Amino acid sequence: MNSEPTSISFGPESVDERLVDAALSEHARLGRHGGDEELVLRILQETVHRRPAADYAVARFSRNWRSAAAAWGAAAAVVALAFFALSSFRVEAPGGRRSDEVSFVVRTDFTASPAKSESVRASSAGTGRIAHRIDFELAAGPAMGKSAGGVHSETLRITADRGGASGEGYAYEGHVLVELEAFRIEAASVRLTAPGEEPLLASRVRVTRSEPACVAEADHLSFDPVSGSLVLTGVSRVKTDKGLLAHFEPSDRLVLSGGGFSVESGAVER
């Protein structure tokens, strides 16, 4: 399997050697008991974790939000809409080689509690605002489980003028407000997307973090499921209790976590 710079072939010459050569290569790569977790993950994503397209159609609330909201209020039911899965685990291979894989589970449960039903009913006759509660669950994969300490989950509350199934996900528009544990995001639009993509994307955003205090405004926002941080691009300004930052390059990325923020500069073009 190794590359050969000279004319001599060091690989197997007979079929008898060939299987041993393959076994040695695989043993060297993953050891005796290791699994090829990345391959397993790819297979499972294409098989047992593959969401049939029909799942998206479960979005019973139609694109006509007003009528859907009225139906919701009457039902006051919990509708499980989607289950996204990726995996995240870190594998230590023999010889110190390392492979990183990402495991991320997003479960979206759109809940209409009695209180919300009231607001939905009221809104359908009045402002037309809608409210969703969404549970994000960041799950540790098999190899990460022991070291990373299990599952991190977070509940988002989304309020918007309009929203519903859109393509392979869900879209909200019109004064969208996303409330997380540590952040409050106001945006012109928000998308929840399918597995393999960034699960939460927003545009023209204003993010507020209460402690430590920080307000940031940017063109785009994405949610990094691995770190649980928000990544902003096209940043126009960041205000903290220590002052105002207002000079950002278009390629700069502002990474907001629960405890702080950092600015990552884009590659310098020569």
Next chain:
Amino acid sequence: MQLLNIDEDRGKCGRPVPEGEDFAALVRAHHRDLLVYAVALTRDAATARDIVQEAFIVAYQKREIFDVTRDFATWMRGIVRNKWREWLRKNRRYDLGDHELARMDADIAAWQSSRALREHSLFDALEVCLGRLPATLREAVEAYYYEGRTGDETAEHLHVAPAAVRKRLQRARLLLKQCLESKQSEPPSSDDA
């Protein structure tokens, strides 16, 4: 020796392959043996991984027609073989003849049966057999396979001619094959340690 020609569509009246976590367990249990098989067929790790992935996807899609009274490993090897043939055709290659393929298939099948019987893997036995290699051969194997050196680098590392490395690796592989075959014939209770 005859290669069982089990293709993807055989076995139409049995119970289906399990779904969900049961299927995931089958993937975990069999993917490495199939990788070894696919690497032996293709001699290319990346292609082998793609073929194994595609084979499991086919298996999942056709799980309804799989007869679980048949051996899952055998069924999967058949799918891997078909995928490998597709790859050969697509890349306009000719590689193993039917007889050679049958021998290789028989070897991996014997190992899969042995694993089921003894609850230890090809790699368990391989480690034992590596420990039994003469030191000069083991050094060559370690440098070439486990330390990732090329053949020339291995020669330099061992202070021998490249042709000597080639010969040592060839001998080591043949000795390992003999050792692995002898491990298969040992009774299940034998101590490998």
